[in-house]
Amino acid sequence: MNKGDLERLTQQLHDLRLDLEQREMEFKGDGKPMELDQTKVGRLSRMDAMQIQQMALESSRRRQQQLVKIDSALGRIKSDEYGYCLRCDEEIDVRRLLVDPTNTLCIKCAEG
Numbered sequence: 001m002n003k004g005d006l007e008r009l010t011q012q013l014h015d016l017r018l019d020l021e022q023r024e025m026e027f028k029g030d031g032k033p034m035e036l037d038q039t040k041v042g043r044l045s046r047m048d049a050m051q052i053q054q055m056a057l058e059s060s061r062r063r064q065q066q067l068v069k070i071d072s073a074l075g076r077i078k079s080d081e082y083g084y085c086l087r088c089d090e091e092i093d094v095r096r097l098l099v100d101p102t103n104t105l106c107i108k109c110a111e112g
């Protein structure tokens, strides 16, 4: 991986992180996890509202997992370990990283 790629991926990770943090903040900033306020919920049934709340919590959980992955990728960049497969130590194809910069496995290990 060349320097330009690394810079691009670092930037991508920072952008992703910012985006996720912002969405997390909006999610939490709304206060309590979505009260069943009839004006907001409108004609939704209570079941629907509960399902929506469940989904919101689920995506929050996913965002947090994603943040952990991003932070560990940024940590690997700092310690010059970024871009190498965690399992076999081979270089990960940069195109794979451009699709998802938090990838930690080379294509062989990911598929095997």
Ligand SMILES: [Zn+2]
Pocket: 085, 086, 087, 088, 089, 090, 105, 106, 107, 108, 109, 110
């Ligand atoms: Zn590998």
